[in-house]
Amino acid sequence: MKTTDSLYDTSHQFARHPSDFFYVSADGARLDGLITLTDFLRAQGKGVPPETPLALFMTKDPAMLAAMDTVLIASSSSFREHGYKVLPVVVDKASRRIVGIIRVRKLIARILAVVPPPTGLTNRPQMSG
Amino acid sequence: MRRMPKKRIVIIGGGFGGVKCARTLRARLRNGDAELVLFNKENHLVFSPLLADAVGSSLSLDDVIVPLRQLLPGVQCRTEEVRGIDLAASRLEFEGHDGLPRSLDYDHVVIACGNISNLNVVPGMADHAFPLKTVGDAAVLRTHILSQMEKAAVCDDPARRRWYLSFNVVGGGYSGVETAGEINDLVRSSLRFYSYIREDDVTVTLIHSRAELLPEISPQLREFARVKMEKAGVTMKLNARVQLATGEGVGLKDGFVPGGTIVCTIGSTIAPVVERLDSPKEKGRLLTGPDMRLQGRANAWALGDCACIINAHDGQPSPPTGQFAERQGRQCAENVVRVLAGEPTRPFSFKVLGQLCSIGGHSAVAEMLGFRLSGFFAWFTWRGVYLFKLPSWSRRVQVGFDWAWLLIFPRDLSCIKTDVTERVSHAHYVPGDYIIKQGEPPSRFYVIEHGEVEIVRTSPEKPDGEAIATLGPGNFFGEQSLINNRPRSASVRARTPLQVVVMGRNVFGTIAKSLAPLREILTAAITRRTAGTWQERPAVLAALRGFSLKEFIEQRRSRC
Structure with missing residues (x-):
């Protein structure tokens, strides 16, 4: 979506596409922000007028990964620390040219496949007394 | 007479045992015959039996320490941390002033590095309790107690006020009993300066897992101590094992004891340098021969709390007390001198002189040379004995004067803040630099601008530390200890x-x-970090390192 698209346009996009976020880019290539379903519902809840441009209620300068990054530790920290469910991936952080996204679910599924969680998290809690 | 070549004798640890050993060696060997080097992280000897007095403002903090350089003329005192000992090569490795590894060859090494505090014995204790092992611990605890009193003095909510004035001391050994007694004395004797606080707002609870306090002394004296302390206002929770500690108090098997202050006097573990040492051990303590030499080694000796030494007097392992450490230090030094002179060594043998414990309210219990004492006379004896155990005359005079002063005048209630003038600034670090060290008092909060840090926690199982999390730009750290006012x-x-x-x-x-x-x-970060650290444990980090980002990228579509 473009930064100049309105709240009304956003509602139509969410209605038409089964996605929980859209990239926002002024020129169609550089990542300027993300508009998530949460951002959209929050704006609706605050009574933002339908003609308000997306730039005013999107997530600006979101955390992102560069495609050349090979280490995933930073992404896992971001997922945990900020509660992100997706992280955009760009070619590099200077150009911010959008490549795609990674999802926390996919990452967790792979981690759990190779690392079992601590026993305390899988055992049934003991009742005291 | 032909002089022997100059030998280098290295002593690791500046506690009672290490200091006594160094002093005896210096007295027995001429400067030209031996170079003595003592490694201790602090530049002073802590007179640990008096730490509780420093907490209770019976003594100033300066009174419980003695600078090693002044105490040990003719001995090179170094504060670098010893990392390891290569017994085969007679070489020790230490961390230099610049953080780089360095080494030093020796002719004889004496390991006297004692124990270190380990609060991880109970869940939550490391985060919420105050240890009492160093003079820094005593300073932090004393400041905390006095600030709790200041808060209580202006608190309108009676329940909150009682919580501020509730002090839980865990452990019914010497240290726990003396600390509970001193806190009780400090708080109750100072109430006249806090008109808003009532006597029954104050609760000092001593929690002990056994049926009786002070297992080292006779049953009559134990009972005397219990009754006397209860009369002074200390609540006893005996047969009560602490299950967990939180910011609100301590959890027992059958209940919860609320309190704004938890002091943990239980839990100790061997020092990492001993843990790493390739030498036979008994429950973590270095096994020695009767003359205190490490088993199978001709020039390596161990004494004090880190060593398991059979006492030839009774055939039993020596207990980890200052009294034994001091005697071992002296005899170890004499055995080293004998080895240098080509004479046979002698086994360690010592008959216990007595036991002394202050219980607060100018009262103590003592067993000395077969006599049992209790009450004020025992307290006076306790003070006199410890006064003359202090290792320098200047300290004896200073401490004696302080004690005499406090018999007449009230305790010092000034709550000294050690914060320096503050500003918001930027700092830069290179990989491997420590920004915060575990156990130090909190003073700053950090926000990462560029780069990554790893959170490393040391435990008895992982003495070298385990990376439990990694944080990157936009993240922050240091908040937990600042908010809870606990050591890192x-x-x-x-x-x-x-x-x-x-x-x-x-x-x-x-x-x-x-x-x-x-x-x-x-608040959210603290909750998340204390509950979910498993997500970034080393196994997960290792897995993440093995994954490629490309495997996870969902390519961009025109509309997602």
Whole structure:
């Protein structure tokens, strides 16, 4: 979506596409922000007028990964620390040219496949007394 | 007479045992015959039996320490941390002043590094309790107690006021009993200066897992101590094993004891340098021969709490007390001198002189040379004995004067803050630098601008530390200890070149209190970090390192 698209346009996009976020880019290539379903519902809840441009209620300068990054530790920290469910991936952080996204679910599924969680998290809690 | 070549004797540890050993060696060997080097992280000897008195303001903090350089003329005192000992090569490795590894060859080494505090014995204790092992611990605890009293004095909510004035001391050994007695004395004797606080607002609870306090002394004296302390206002929780500690108090098997202060006097573990040593051990303590030489070694000796030494007097392992450490230090030094002179060594043999314990309220219990004492006379004896055990005359006079002063005048209630002038600044670190070290008092809050850090926690199972989390740009650390006013529960080390914004305690406190969103973020972070650290444990980090980012990228579509 473009930064100049309105709240009304956003509602139509969410209605038409089964996605929980859209990239926002002024020129169609550089990542300027993300508009998530949460951002959209929050704006609706605050009574933002339908003609308000997306730039005013999107997530600006979101955390992102560069495609050349090979280490995933930073992404896992971001997922945990900020509660992100997706992280955009760009070619590099200077150009911010959008490549795609990674999802926390996919990452967790792979981690759990190779690392079992601590026993305390899988055992049934003991009742005291 | 032909002089022997100059020998280098290295002593690791500046406690009672190490200091006595160094002093005896210096007295027995001429400067030209031996070079003596003593490694101790602090530049002073801590007179640990008096730490409780320092907490209770019966003594000033300066009175319980003696500078090693003044105490040990003719001995090279070094404060670098010894990392390891290569017994085969007679070489020790230590961390230099610049953080780089260095080594030193020796002819004889005496290992006297004692024990270190280990609060991880009970869940939550490391995060919420105060240890009492160093003079820094005593200073932090004393300041905390006095600040709790100041808060209580202006608190309108009676329940909160009682919570501020509830002090839980865990452990019914010498240290626990003396600390509970001193805190009780300090708080109750100072109430006349706090008109808003009533006597029954104060609770000092001594929690002990056994049926009786002070297992080392006779049943009659134990009973005397219990009755006397209860009469002075200390609540006893005996047969009560602490299950967990939180910011609100301690959990027992059958209940919860609320309190704004938890002091943990239980839990100790061997020093990492001993843990790493390739030498036979008994429950972590170095096994020695009767003359205190490590088994199978001709020039390596061990004494004090870190050693398991059979006492030839009774055939039993020596207990980990200062009294034994001091005697072992002296005899170990004499045995080293005998070896240098080509004479046979002698086994360690010592008959216990007695036991002394202060229980507060100018009262003590003592067993000395077959006599049992209790009450004021025992307290006076306890003070006299410890006064003359202090290792220098200047300290004896100073401490004696302080004690005499406090018999007449009230205790010092000044609550000294050690914060330096604060500002918000930037700091840079190179990979491997420590920004925070576990156990040190909190003073700053950090926000990462560039780079990554790893959170490293040391435990008995992982003496070298375990990386439990990694944080990157936009993240912050240091908030937990500042908010809870507890020593740092983990170290923070730079993984990459790092730039951080540094905020002093008061600046952080002011912003965190006045800016509600920051307060919410901090609360959420603390909850998340204490509950979910498993997500970034080393196994997960290793798995993440094995994955390629490309495997996870969902390619961009025109509309997602």
